[in-house]
Amino acid sequence: MYFVNKLHSFYSKNYIFEIINNKYILIGTPKIICLFLLLFFFSCKRNDSNVYEKQVTILLNKSYLDNLEKSKKEKYLDSITDLLKSKKNDSIVRNLYLKIATEYYYINNLKKSLSVSIKALQLSKQTNDSIRMAKALYYIGDSYRNSKKDSAYFYYLQAEKLYYKIHDYDHVGRMLFNKAYILFYEGNYIECEIEISKALQYLKLSTNYQLTYSCNTLMGNCLEKLIDYDGALKYHKNALDELKKMKISDNESNNYYLISMINICNLYDLKGDFSKSIKELKGLLSEELKTKSPMLYANVLSNLAFSKMKKKDYKNVGLMFFESLRITKNIGKESDILYKKIHIGEYLLTQKDTLGSIQFLKEANQLATKINNGNEILTSLKLLSRVDKKNSLSYVNRYIEVSDSINAIQKNAHNKYARIEYETSKIEDENKVLTKNNLYILIISFGLILLLVIIIVVKYIKYKNKELQFLKKQQKANEEIYQLLTEQHEKINVAKEIEKAKIAKELHDGIMNKIYGVRMNLGFFNSKIDEEIIAKRKNYIFELQNIENEIRTISHDLSRSSFFEGNNFNTLLSSLIENQKNINSTQFIYANDKTIEWATIPNIYKINLYRIIQEAILNINKYANAKDCSIKIQKKNINILKLSISDNGGGFDIKNKKIGIGLSNMKERVDSLEGQFSIESKIGEGTKIVVMLDYILSKKRYSKNFD
Structure with missing residues (x-):
């Protein structure tokens, strides 16, 4: 039931699906093509392996968020967004912004999803984070897709170029698919075919089978619009081959299968092979489908009735159309109600019920005008001009007016997207030229700086060499001076020692001996008994003894080594x-x-x-x-x-x-x-x-x- 519930959720909320369904009616088939129900669901779902990191943060607990009501979930996301404003710009914060943008997208709050995605883009640009810049551009494109197709196309284009630079070719294919989807919506089928061909080329080795399934389905419907029915049938069968590779639940796989088979049966009708279409559609109807997916059941039932009507087998056709309309009204999808009323109006016309046919076709025209579905306005006007003969001219004039208006819009749309590609390419070329010029300037500047540095270094080395040579000369001169001073000092010391020894010898051997002789003589003469002479002689002897001691001291001092020598x-x-x-x-x-x-x-x-x-x-x-x-x-x-x-x-x-x-x-x-x-x-x-x-x-x- 997960697939069905999600399918109905987006089916009931998105106007984009209504417009695209109307486009299918424009080429002459009243059948409801379910491609874009799938495509829209697929693009909205966003593969978890690409969007969500394996490591879920506490702030964004996925299981907790999924259990919240929409209003509570929005408030919770608002509080986290406010909290992140004060956090440092790192990879975790940028990832959280992108996850919050995704959660806003899931609850269909595209305005807040856009705001948070732009914030993530700004933060990623500040750190040159190419991976998250590309993802933010992708999310901005998703936010604009329903309101501003040209803006969405521009951001998908920017994301595509970034993904190409980082060699993420799966996402390059996805962006090409998104661009092709917008081109298909705008009726530019030739450009759509080119973009989806590029996407399939990038996805040749991809294991993202859901994306390749969607690309093949879109290519099939694009070729259908270009009236290449055999080519369209080939791509729808390719989509079924991709479905076999997808690892999904049986219920989800069955829904994909039903969508592809409805598209294939639509091609059988366009080729006039109504019997084959009736056979395949009958095989799709079941009570289980009616219970699990009433919208798909109503579409299959309506398409089967249409095929039978075209084969002129009117048995139970009316009942089938009205049963389909009843189910669709219960669901409340105005675009599908519109298709059913046009089919019933066409059926009543085959049954000659002119008044009933006019009534349903007028209601369909009013509903198409209300939801601004230009293609179904044309379809209803065309049928009314055939049924209501009285007002036929008025319907024809209005048909021409609306047709001209749609053609002008489609032409402008074609020119607009071509301009986006051209202007983007032109800006890139200009940036390349600027980058090239900047590179030349950078190289020249670097060369000049390097040359200047070399000159400075060479001059510095020369200066240092001169300084070193000078220091060597100075050192040599100092060594010579040191040697001379040492020799001179030694000579002076030797001379001093010689003189000191000589003086000491003279004092000790000469003067000391003479004074000693005088003292002895005086002592000898002191034997005289004259007391006065004895007293005088004692004084002389004492004085001579003092002189002797003094000379001895001087002699010892002079003969002794220097005061500070030795240890x-x-x-x-x-x-x-x-x-x-x-x-x-x-x-x-x-x-x-x-x-x-x-x-x-x-x-x-x-x-x-x-x-x-x-x-x-x-x-x-x-x-x-x-x-x-x-x-x-x-x-x-x-x-x-x-x-x-x-x-x-x-x-x-x-x-x-x-x-x-x-x-x-x-x-x-x-x-x-x-x-x-x-x-x-x-x-x-x-x-x-x-x-x-x-x-x-x-x-x-x-x-x-x-x-």
């Missing part, structure tokens, strides 16, 4: 820091880096490090009021020494406080050695002094000595 530098620093214990309450801690070989470090660095530490300790004792102070000397690299002096005293504001003489002296000492000097201090957070020294000698480093 005793750590001992000196430790002694310096140890002596602070009794001076102030600050606890000084010295961290010794045992990896430093002080013997290899020039004296000038040790002297300045010693003085910097000495100055820092003095400042801490005078100003810092610190509890603890840490002093570290570390070896950071092969030739890098790092001195850190940190205290937890009161600190000071570096920006606002003027640096004193002590800190200035420290900085000058570091600068003289081309080192780095930094101070970190905040009020209440202590002070940290960091000194970095590279003890590779240079001429500049020996230009100053603050020791």
Whole structure:
């Protein structure tokens, strides 16, 4: 029952089916062709595999939505649409918009379906999402199909081109089918045949058998309009072959079969083979069909009566026509009521019931005028001109007027769709030219930028090479200066040591011996008992002893090695820091880096490090009021020494406080050695002094000595 219920739902709501049914009558057959009932149902249904994603979101639970009443379903969809407005534009949101558009379409709210589809198209364009752009264009075309055929055609055309670009040939075929459907509706059968031929070409390898069934059925009806009955019959039989491949329920398959057989029987009638048509139609009638699908039963019954009438077999024809009309009136479909009344009017004319025929034909004409069915207006006027001799001329004039109007409309429609194709093609060609020009501009711009970058890089490389050559020369000169300074320094040290040893020897061996001799002599003469002389001599002896001690001290100092040589530098620093214990309450801690070989470090660095530490300790004792102070000397690299002096005293504001003489002296000492000097201090957070020294000698480093 699902197929029948859905069929009737769309059958009763869509004016488009009425118009197309009327078109069948225009070519001279009064039979009701069920093609477009199927086609319209098929296009409205939208294959779930193409429209709905397999993963259904919680917001759009399909089973829940299907159980809602139309009004509640619409409100529910409205609330979801409002919610999506605040969401980020991603694939999930775009999919939801498209699903909502589909649900609005199912409840025949084409206005909201159109609005949501346009929103989905805008979001898809922002992210260049071709798949969803094509689907949104397709849905917009569906929304316009009943109200603005030219707009629907335009959007189907745009969707077709996008589907072609992404190689989705099933959907290319569907869009061609939709375009052909509109062209058929407008009476442009030649263009319709071309479009449906293209669709079938794209669908040759498709497994979408429902779509290929519909394309073959539409082609059959199009060829019927072009009076190629044999060709039409071939395509309707092709449709039946596709039906065998479709995996659908028996009831749904039976409805497809009935539609195809009605169309085939209509062709038999057009070819004059009424007996064959009657035989096939009789086989379709059953009580089961009457119960399950009364509309299809009424159509089969009416067509059977028509075939019998054309064969001049009038037995039960009247009863069949009136029974068909009764069923159709109960359903309430005005377009089918119109056909039945025209058939009855024609039948009554064969039975010489002129008044009854005129009455039914007038009612049919009024109904055709009411629903604006131009083809059936012509059919009823043509029959009335034959039956109502009194008003025949009036009917003929009106027939000509309506016919001219329809022809003009169809001609304009043909030109209109040709213009849509042409203008779209023209715009695409212009876009291609613009794209090509833009591509050339882009390539030229890229080339110029690349050339500019190459020039800049080449110049930069040349500059860096010159700089490197200069640095190499400078390094070589520095190495030569370093070598000369080292040699000179060694010579000076050797000379100093020689002089110191010489002086020490002279003092010790010469002066000391002489003074010692004098002291001994004085001691000898002191044996005299003259008390005054003895007293004087004692004073001289005591004075000479002082001189001796002093000279001995000088001699020892001169003969001793340099104050800072060797590994005793750590001992000196430790002694310096140890002596602070009794001076102030600050606890000084010295961290010794045992990896430093002080013997290899020039004296000038040790002297300045010693003085910097000495100055820092003095400042801490005078100003810092610190509890603890840490002093570290570390070896950071092969030739890098790092001195850190940190205290937890009161600190000071570096920006606002003027640096004193002590800190200035420290900085000058570091600068003289081309080192780095930094101070970190905040009020209440202590002070940290960091000194970095590279003890590779240079001429500049020996230009100053603050020791």
